[in-house]
Amino acid sequence: MAGKTLYDKLWDSHVVRQEEDGTTLIYIDRHLVHEVTSPQAFEGLRLAGRSLWRPAANLATPDHNVPTTEREKGIVDPVSRIQVETLDHNCVDFGITEFGMDDPRQGIVHVIGPEQGATLPGMTVVCGDSHTSTHGAFAALAMGIGTSEVEHVLATQCLIQKKAKNMRVTVDGALSAGVTAKDVILAIIEKIGTAGGTGHTIEFAGSAIRGLTMEGRMTLCNMAIEAGARAGLVAVDEQTIEYVRGRPYSPAESHLPQAEAYWRGLKSDADASFDSEVLLRAEDIRPQVSWGTSPEMVVSIDDAVPDPQQESDPVKREGMINALNYMGLEAGMAITDIQLDKIFIGSCTNSRIEDIRAAAAIVRGHKVAGTISQAMVVPGSGLVKKQAEEEGLDTVFIDAGFEWRDPGCSMCLAMNADRLEEGERCASTSNRNFEGRQGRGGRTHLVSPVLAAAAAIAGHFIDPNRLEN
Amino acid sequence: MEKFTMVEAIVAPLDRPNVDTDAIIPKQFLKSIKRSGFGPNLFDEWRYLDVGEPGQDNSKRPLNEDFVLNQPRYQGARILLARENFGCGSSREHAPWALEDFGIKVIIAPSFADIFYNNCFKNGILPIVLNEKTVDDLFTAVEQNPGYKLIVNLPDQVITTPDATTINFDVDSFRKHSLLQGLDDIGLTLQHVNDIRAYEQRSCKLTPWLFKDMQCK
Numbered sequence: 021m022a023g024k025t026l027y028d029k030l031w032d033s034h035v036v037r038q039e040e041d042g043t044t045l046i047y048i049d050r051h052l053v054h055e056v057t058s059p060q061a062f063e064g065l066r067l068a069g070r071s072l073w074r075p076a077a078n079l080a081t082p083d084h085n086v087p088t089t090e091r092e093k094g095i096v097d098p099v100s101r102i103q104v105e106t107l108d109h110n111c112v113d114f115g116i117t118e119f120g121m122d123d124p125r126q127g128i129v130h131v132i133g134p135e136q137g138a139t140l141p142g143m144t145v146v147c148g149d150s151h152t153s154t155h156g157a158f159a160a161l162a163m164g165i166g167t168s169e170v171e172h173v174l175a176t177q178c179l180i181q182k183k184a185k186n187m188r189v190t191v192d193g194a195l196s197a198g199v200t201a202k203d204v205i206l207a208i209i210e211k212i213g214t215a216g217g218t219g220h221t222i223e224f225a226g227s228a229i230r231g232l233t234m235e236g237r238m239t240l241c242n243m244a245i246e247a248g249a250r251a252g253l254v255a256v257d258e259q260t261i262e263y264v265r266g267r268p269y270s271p272a273e274s275h276l277p278q279a280e281a282y283w284r285g286l287k288s289d290a291d292a293s294f295d296s297e298v299l300l301r302a303e304d305i306r307p308q309v310s311w312g313t314s315p316e317m318v319v320s321i322d323d324a325v326p327d328p329q330q331e332s333d334p335v336k337r338e339g340m341i342n343a344l345n346y347m348g349l350e351a352g353m354a355i356t357d358i359q360l361d362k363i364f365i366g367s368c369t370n371s372r373i374e375d376i377r378a379a380a381a382i383v384r385g386h387k388v389a390g391t392i393s394q395a396m397v398v399p400g401s402g403l404v405k406k407q408a409e410e411e412g413l414d415t416v417f418i419d420a421g422f423e424w425r426d427p428g429c430s431m432c433l434a435m436n437a438d439r440l441e442e443g444e445r446c447a448s449t450s451n452r453n454f455e456g457r458q459g460r461g462g463r464t465h466l467v468s469p470v471l472a473a474a475a476a477i478a479g480h481f482i483d484p485n486r487l488e489n
Numbered sequence: 490m491e492k493f494t495m496v497e498a499i500v501a502p503l504d505r506p507n508v509d510t511d512a513i514i515p516k517q518f519l520k521s522i523k524r525s526g527f528g529p530n531l532f533d534e535w536r537y538l539d540v541g542e543p544g545q546d547n548s549k550r551p552l553n554e555d556f557v558l559n560q561p562r563y564q565g566a567r568i569l570l571a572r573e574n575f576g577c578g579s580s581r582e583h584a585p586w587a588l589e590d591f592g593i594k595v596i597i598a599p600s601f602a603d604i605f606y607n608n609c610f611k612n613g614i615l616p617i618v619l620n621e622k623t624v625d626d627l628f629t630a631v632e633q634n635p636g637y638k639l640i641v642n643l644p645d646q647v648i649t650t651p652d653a654t655t656i657n658f659d660v661d662s663f664r665k666h667s668l669l670q671g672l673d674d675i676g677l678t679l680q681h682v683n684d685i686r687a688y689e690q691r692s693c694k695l696t697p698w699l700f701k702d703m704q705c706k
Contacts, residue, residue, distance in 0.1 A: 049699050070675070097520075102520075
């Protein structure tokens, strides 16, 4: 019999019961909650007179609507304020631990889960947010769910699912200098398409993936959903175990030997088989820049904006024409000629301490170009912000002309006051370049923190290696 | 949830791939703490010429006459014909809430994003996957025949076109059953309380660090 994949192992260890047609009740170890996708779920519980199955399995924080500046004044937008207050009330009423807006541990839900050790290897982790795939970096089966499923998990600690297929994306070799986890995942999405992983759980493997830090692996798994996969995974190694040790929600000392032994088994067996396999060479991956309105519309920094007339598929060609139109770009234009208006460094993809360090290393000693109307850094959590300030990185950014903000989702989706205006063009370290994502009419180019920082200084996209000279 | 059986309705064609849930319902409307009332803001940025904000009187806003759902021939559409990877992006269930509130009961596409597909069933919407050729043919037929209607029969899993051609479709048996009966998933799962408790006791021994809040026997 063939061996098991990591996904098979995680799935099998969480089956509560299975019906003949494959419909399965799976147990959920950790449920992360934020203010946008939960109010209707709590309301549903109230209407049905249901209580929480297991309050301690939940952890909540507001992130989408919170202001990233002058937080002491509260939330100005009354609709946003009600949503955040509703989360506060629901957490009190149902006995859920919440890191509220003024808690130093508050932050983006996908940053604080791992930071607190609330995400651990071998867990099932869900949240009413598609970027829950982030937590797969810890060999946790982590996926985004809708609000009906949020209510289902609150009431039963389970989900009704059918097992997905297994896909493995292997990236072997050594990444070149200046090429980050963000470039790797953008290159993967470009290769397999935004529906390439639909119906699959993707395991990321290969020497280049093993060479990524835990934060890099989080960036990678974060965007598995942009490749269509509800969950992405990376096997446990010593780095994983080192990272989770000693965090507030991590196992007690007494459980640690048992836990670590268990975690070390969280990898695919050598003879496991996958339904599909994709291979990339690390050496082929250059810094990536998205040019269109879908995360698969990506080229490398040295390339030009592609020409729709070269595309043979009529539906795709039409999509490219629409995208270029929306983005205000001409086919054939060099990526490095694209002038920018705003810079956003943040989001659940790229707002952790290593992202901020990498951007600061580029920015140090430079000034933001005069043509850039706003450049901001939004740390992923209060603790990331504090760490960066202890390292003096806030000063590096502020001296260069960046704004140094409080933690939240911010301009990744512009639910708070941080947004693009009609026609503005942004180099963004976030995950989605959809029409209107960062504000109606706003134009988003997805890049790594390194490229965003370099673009802030040059005013246009530039290979950071050239900037140094 | 309302029971789903048969739908006979006008088909509206949305001819673009990778329609994301940000497009289906933009973020500013996600601030609502209610489950209803999203229909008027369905496809807000494509449907209206001005910038939509929560709390507006949408009946007074300038319409984008070119957008498919604003065209007179597609008024009353309850079936949406779409392209590949429909519903990609954010997990927001506000997307099916908006479609349902607008009146859409069936979406036909060559493929759907997983989370959106799943969310549809929880809200009485039937997402149907057909192969690309069949979807292409439907786009052509809808375009050429004003008032084009389809009959979608869920119990028999068959679509009937105006010229009486039939197209069979697949649907997961559990989801079909839930949709036909209008069942509440939570109620179903709570019939298995003993299985859940038994699972917790088993796992408590294997991974005790995940059950610090519980009494393991």
